Amino acid sequence: MDALRTLLDEYDVVAAFWMTIKLTFYGAIGAFIIGTVIAIMRVSPVKVFQNFGLAYVTLIRNTPLTLLVFFCAFGLAITLQINLAPENSPTFIVDNNFRWGVVALSVYHASFVAEAIRSGINTVPQGQAEAARAIGLPFLPTITTIVLPQAFRGAIAPLGNTLIALTKNTTVLATIGVAEPALMMRNMLEFNISLLYAIFFIMAAGFVILTLPMGLFFTWWSRKLAVQR
Amino acid sequence: MSAETSVLFDAPGPKALIRHRIIAAIGVVLLLVIAYFVIKGLANPENDQLTAAKWVPFIEWSSWKNYLIPGLIGTLQAAAISVVLAVIAGVLLGLGRLSQIAVVRMLCGIFVEFFRAVPVLMMMFFAYYFGLFTLNISGSALPLFGAVVGLTFYNSCVIAELVRSGVHSLPRGQREAGYAIGLTSGQTLTSILLPQAITAMLPSIVSQLVVILKDSALAYNIAYLELLRQGQNLAVYEGNLIPTLIVVAVIYILINWALTRVARGLEARLRTGKRGIRPGPLDVGANPALAVEEERQEEAAAGDPR
Numbered sequence: 001m002d003a004l005r006t007l008l009d010e011y012d013v014v015a016a017f018w019m020t021i022k023l024t025f026y027g028a029i030g031a032f033i034i035g036t037v038i039a040i041m042r043v044s045p046v047k048v049f050q051n052f053g054l055a056y057v058t059l060i061r062n063t064p065l066t067l068l069v070f071f072c073a074f075g076l077a078i079t080l081q082i083n084l085a086p087e088n089s090p091t092f093i094v095d096n097n098f099r100w101g102v103v104a105l106s107v108y109h110a111s112f113v114a115e116a117i118r119s120g121i122n123t124v125p126q127g128q129a130e131a132a133r134a135i136g137l138p139f140l141p142t143i144t145t146i147v148l149p150q151a152f153r154g155a156i157a158p159l160g161n162t163l164i165a166l167t168k169n170t171t172v173l174a175t176i177g178v179a180e181p182a183l184m185m186r187n188m189l190e191f192n193i194s195l196l197y198a199i200f201f202i203m204a205a206g207f208v209i210l211t212l213p214m215g216l217f218f219t220w221w222s223r224k225l226a227v228q229r
Numbered sequence: 230m231s232a233e234t235s236v237l238f239d240a241p242g243p244k245a246l247i248r249h250r251i252i253a254a255i256g257v258v259l260l261l262v263i264a265y266f267v268i269k270g271l272a273n274p275e276n277d278q279l280t281a282a283k284w285v286p287f288i289e290w291s292s293w294k295n296y297l298i299p300g301l302i303g304t305l306q307a308a309a310i311s312v313v314l315a316v317i318a319g320v321l322l323g324l325g326r327l328s329q330i331a332v333v334r335m336l337c338g339i340f341v342e343f344f345r346a347v348p349v350l351m352m353m354f355f356a357y358y359f360g361l362f363t364l365n366i367s368g369s370a371l372p373l374f375g376a377v378v379g380l381t382f383y384n385s386c387v388i389a390e391l392v393r394s395g396v397h398s399l400p401r402g403q404r405e406a407g408y409a410i411g412l413t414s415g416q417t418l419t420s421i422l423l424p425q426a427i428t429a430m431l432p433s434i435v436s437q438l439v440v441i442l443k444d445s446a447l448a449y450n451i452a453y454l455e456l457l458r459q460g461q462n463l464a465v466y467e468g469n470l471i472p473t474l475i476v477v478a479v480i481y482i483l484i485n486w487a488l489t490r491v492a493r494g495l496e497a498r499l500r501t502g503k504r505g506i507r508p509g510p511l512d513v514g515a516n517p518a519l520a521v522e523e524e525r526q527e528e529a530a531a532g533d534p535r
Contacts, residue, residue, distance in 0.1 A: 045238040045245075048253040052260065062439070062485035063478050064446035067457055071478075075471050080270055129236045139238045147237065171348040175450055182350045186450075189358045196362065200355040208346040 004198050011188055016181045017206050023102060023170040023180065028163055030106025035113025036148070042118055045139055053114065060111040065172050068108050072100040073176035094179075101173040105166060112162045120155025121147060153225040160218025164211045181206060271471060283469035287476055292463055300459025301480065307373060307445045307455060311380035312438055318381060319388025320427070326393050329414060337389070345386040350447045353379030357451045372453035379448070380441055387440075391433050395426030429499065435492035439485045446481075456480060 042053035060068075076082045077100050084103070085095035124147050132142040152159075171182035185203045189196065241249055272280070286292040325337030344352070357375030360366040366374050399422055407417030449457045456477055464473040 043237055045241060046249050046253045046256065048256045052256070058486065059482055062443075062482040062489070064443040064457070064481060066446035066449055067474065067478055067481065070449075070457065070461075071471075071474050075474055079470050082270070126236045133236070133239060142237060168346070168348040171350045172447065174350060182348060182354065185351055186354050189354065193358060193362045196355070196358055200351070203351055204343070204347040207348060207351070208343060211346045212342070 003192070004195055007188060007192055007195060007199070008202075011184055013181070013184065013202065013206070016179060016184045017210070019178065019180045020167065020170050020206075020210065023098075023105065023173065023178070024163070024167045026102045027105035027109060027166055027170065030102060031109035031113050031162070031166065034106055034110035036117060038110060038114035039117035039121070040143055040148075042114065043121060043143065057111045057114055060108060061115075063108075065104065065108045065169055066175055069101060069104040069172055069175050072104045073097055076100065097173075097176050097178055101170075101176060101178050105169065105173075109162055109166050109169070112165070113159065116155045116158035116162055117148075117151055119158060120151035120153070123154030124150045150227075153227065156218060156222035156225055160214065160222065163218070164214050167211055167214070168207060283467070283472045286463065286467045286469065287472070292467070296459045296463035296466075297456070297476070297480070300454060300456040300477075303453065303459070304442065304445050304455040307376045307380065307448060307453065308438065308442045310373075310377050311384060311441050311445070312434075314377065314381040315384035315388055315437075315441070316434065318385035320392055320423070322385060322389035323392025323396070324418065324423070326389060327396055327418060341386040341389050344382045345390075347383070349379050349383045349444050350450060352382050353447060353451055355379075356382075369454070372448060372451050375451045376445060376448035376453045376455070380444055383444075384437060384441055387437060388430075388434065391430045391437075392423075392426055395430045396422045398429070399425055432492045432496040432499065435488055435495060439488050439492075442485060442488070443481070 038053045038056050041049040042057070044050060044053075077084075077096055083092075083096050084099035085092055089095065128146055128150060129142055132146040137146070170180055173180055174183035174186065177183065181203050185199060188199050192199065239245070322337050322341055325333050326341065328334050328337070353375045356378035357371065360371050360374040360378075364374075396418070403421055403425065404417055407421045408414075412420065445455055446457045448455050449461075452458070460473045460477040461470075464470040467473070
């Protein structure tokens with residue numbers, strides 16, 4: 001028990017999970033924006049955009065997130081020297097990895113967000129879009145003011161699941177050394193193998209605490225917003 | 230509303246057609262501009278990732294023989310072992326969650342909810358160090374053990390949920406028919422409900438294979454020699470990181486895309502089949518959590534207490 005206490009004094013577990021929350025927050029915003037744009041592209045009347053949307057979803061969904069993260073951090077940042085943080089800042093490496101990590105998370109989960117929104121669009125009755133067209137709205141106003149607001153309601157459950165997956169997937173950034181729980185867990189285990197079970201349980205419990213309420217909340221929310229049709 | 234018969238927009242008239250063409254042209258130009266900057270960035274002399282020399286390794290047999298093919302075998306090996314173990318464990322866990330005995334049901338429920346929430350990478354780290362210090366596994370078996378255990382725990386929980394929702398989605402009459410001919414509830418489950426549920430789950434299981442294959446890349450972190458790690462080894466040797474990553478990504482995409490097609494095909498066959506088996510939701514199946522949640526939604530909507 002003492003050994004565990006010293007270990008927890010030495011490693012700031014709360015900071016690691018705060019990193020998870022930050023990554024999830026920024027990643028979710030990025031994924032939501034990109035995903036919405038891709039979803040609109042996929043249902044747009046212009047063939048080029050439809051095909052681009054389809055290509056994006058097909059390619060990104062079938063690529064491992066680890067590879068995307070790796071590509072961003074080692075390919076774009078180190079090999080091509082494309083930096084997202086000021087190079088002279090003292091925390092340059094940390095910031096740069098963090099930001100590229102958020103980019104990779106956003107790009108990857110955007111494909112799932114796009115599919116979720118598209119399934120949400122499918123739940124909106126046809127009459128809604130027909131009514132919008134009947135009063136003379138062109139495509140973009142139809143989709144942004146009539147269809148999407150209703151589609152989001154129908155897409156809450158899959159969007160929530162994507163958010164939970166995103167939370168867990170932030171651990172993939174351990175690959176590029178972002179100071180989050182999985183990396184911390186490995187560092188802890190490296191020198192404290194006698195505490196194997198305790199360390200695993202603490203770190204795993206952190207994710208259960210983060211994701212379980214999220215799941216309950218989204219189930220409740222999607223039921224609250226569900227429309228009887 | 231489906232994209233094919235979209236009611237989101239009118240069939241374009243002559244003016245709209247011209248407008249669409251203009252917008253499409255602008256879109257294409259934008260994409261080309263982005264492509265130009267990407268290629269320029271890759272080709273600039275400082276990093277020089279796009280010269281023919283950097284791609285030459287991929288037409289040499291040795292780089293395939295020494296790096297990419299062993300890497301691919303590593304990835305497929307971990308994925309294949311994991312999927313077999315995950316299906317076995319998943320069916321057992323799913324049966325446990327459907328058990329008549331409350332304690333078994335609860336224990337399986339806790340197990341599934343817990344390990345579904347634990348990130349696969351953490352499970353891999355745990356399994357790696359567990360294998361190293363408790364089981365004294367050594368050599369190349371250790372990373373494989375870590376990868377397989379990490380993948381199996383998470384995916385068996387997903388499959389358990391698929392089994393459970395699959396059994397729940399069967400018509401009530403199936404169970405009643407089993408009871409009517411004198412089978413016990415256990416016999417009804419294993420000989421009547423489970424075979425149908427598994428058939429209905431088949432497309433989802435194939436989709437789950439895509440998830441397992443993608444997640445196997447996480448084993449990069451425990452030094453398992455899978456495709457990404459071998460690609461990196463090749464890239465370090467040849468100094469062509471970006472071309473290598475592109476080739477590796479293409480390999481992953483081709484395999485996963487083919488698997489997705491197989492899953493779609495299976496689903497279509499089940500859908501048009503004569504028997505009353507209805508496949509589970511497939512599109513969401515690519516993201517395991519989604520499939521499970523959607524089933525739950527349906528359950529909730531149907532108001533089926535259990």
